[in-house]
Amino acid sequence: MSGDMNTMSNETTKEVVSRRGFIGMGSAALAAAGMLSAEAGAQEQTEKPYPKKGDKSASAPGPGNREIDEQNPDSFLPPQTDAGGVQTFKYPFGISHKRMQEGGWSREVTIRELAVSKSIAGVDMRLTAGGVRELHWHTAAEWSIMLYGNARITGLDADGKSFVDDVSEGDLWYFPTGIPHSIQGLGPDGCEFLLVFDDGNFSEYETVLLTDWMAHTPREVLAKNFGVSEQAMGKMVRREKFIFQAPVPGPLTTDQKSTAGSLGLSPVDFSFRTGKMPPTKKTKGGEVKIIDSSKFKISTTIAAAIVTVHPGGIRELHWHPNADEWQYYMAGQGRMTVFATGGRARTMDFQAGDVGYIQKTLPHYVENTGATDLKFLEMFKSASYQDLALSEWLAHTPAELVMAHLGIDKATYDAIPKSETVVMPE
Ligand code: MN
Ligand code: MN
Numbered sequence: 001m002s003g004d005m006n007t008m009s010n011e012t013t014k015e016v017v018s019r020r021g022f023i024g025m026g027s028a029a030l031a032a033a034g035m036l037s038a039e040a041g042a043q044e045q046t047e048k049p050y051p052k053k054g055d056k057s058a059s060a061p062g063p064g065n066r067e068i069d070e071q072n073p074d075s076f077l078p079p080q081t082d083a084g085g086v087q088t089f090k091y092p093f094g095i096s097h098k099r100m101q102e103g104g105w106s107r108e109v110t111i112r113e114l115a116v117s118k119s120i121a122g123v124d125m126r127l128t129a130g131g132v133r134e135l136h137w138h139t140a141a142e143w144s145i146m147l148y149g150n151a152r153i154t155g156l157d158a159d160g161k162s163f164v165d166d167v168s169e170g171d172l173w174y175f176p177t178g179i180p181h182s183i184q185g186l187g188p189d190g191c192e193f194l195l196v197f198d199d200g201n202f203s204e205y206e207t208v209l210l211t212d213w214m215a216h217t218p219r220e221v222l223a224k225n226f227g228v229s230e231q232a233m234g235k236m237v238r239r240e241k242f243i244f245q246a247p248v249p250g251p252l253t254t255d256q257k258s259t260a261g262s263l264g265l266s267p268v269d270f271s272f273r274t275g276k277m278p279p280t281k282k283t284k285g286g287e288v289k290i291i292d293s294s295k296f297k298i299s300t301t302i303a304a305a306i307v308t309v310h311p312g313g314i315r316e317l318h319w320h321p322n323a324d325e326w327q328y329y330m331a332g333q334g335r336m337t338v339f340a341t342g343g344r345a346r347t348m349d350f351q352a353g354d355v356g357y358i359q360k361t362l363p364h365y366v367e368n369t370g371a372t373d374l375k376f377l378e379m380f381k382s383a384s385y386q387d388l389a390l391s392e393w394l395a396h397t398p399a400e401l402v403m404a405h406l407g408i409d410k411a412t413y414d415a416i417p418k419s420e421t422v423v424m425p426e
Helices: 011-016 019-025 027-032 038-046 066-071 210-215 219-226 252-260 390-395 399-406 410-415
Strands: 090-092 098-101 104-109 121-127 132-137 142-156 162-168 171-175 181-185 191-197 271-273 286-291 303-309 314-319 325-331 333-339 345-351 354-358 364-368 374-380
Touching: 090 345, 121 132, 121 181, 132 210, 142 252, 142 303, 162 171, 162 252, 181 191, 191 325, 191 374, 303 314, 303 364, 314 390, 325 345, 333 354, 333 374, 345 354, 364 374, 399 410
Parallel strands: none
Antiparallel strands: 090 354, 098 104, 104 121, 121 191, 132 181, 142 162, 142 171, 142 181, 142 191, 171 271, 286 303, 303 374, 314 364, 325 354, 325 374, 333 345, 333 364
């Protein structure tokens, strides 16, 4: 809709009042004088003059960062529908601190970086071929997706049985609270992966590390515990390693055989191959794979959706009744508006490597604003994935009731998709 008064189409009003008089009088006075129909009045209220790109009042002659402005057009010049204060829901991994070590690096986005992200924290980690994220566990559960390359993961189930597996791009793993595990980069070029924890307050730097534990236990106690001499403990590590370089491990079957022992390997599958799974829903606009504990049994506290939106497509207007949503953008670019109730709404732009967050039940959409596929993760602290779409809500509500609310005609109502599409167009 245009903000220009000249486009006002109410001919009667134009006849009665000159343009100057019309502007001078204001809509309230016009309505009171009976010169403005109810419809024209409603239209006039929404058509405030609003700066557009190129207008003087939209310009920003002071200090700024052109690259950031260009990547965030909906912050530089917000849509007119944005209003009020909405807590910031974007944080790029690109500006989080990177902890560098020989063998790889780690960076995290937690509640300390992104204040709204109370229920989930994320870690982006790179390991070289042979690089090890050392043996450890933590109080949060860990879900992960391999973003690049190959790794070997090890774990021990609650019955003390061993798990060793190799994972590649697109594969997932999940380690419950307190279950010890490790990750090691394989050839040819190690790996990079995203870790997702079911606690926004989590920190990857405050986990139970094997080396840290040993470094803080008296040597004579270690000797007694292992049934060896104190001398044998002489070269025991004296500080934590976290990430370190080691030789690339041998064949998977060798490691599986050597760790099985008399108990045998764990019957629990801590990994999941998304590549072997067909899309849960596929439309002209894109596709989604939903992976929760109904598919990936061990993942009882984290549910995921892997969403692809083609250029011009949109992850439809929807909300999640059961949990906050933590997002990670994997490819392309898009924008999202979060409607935060009480007339408040904010639109932010996202690129690969960004984290997004939506509080439980708040409506949102994600639109592909680029020329390539937009791919992102929707993550929830929940055993099951749940969402409701605006279209399915309206389609399953009496037509007359919906039309009375929205001012749309029957043909428009009938055109609304009858069931959840997930990614439009259908
Ligand atoms: Mn871990
Ligand atoms: Mn969502």
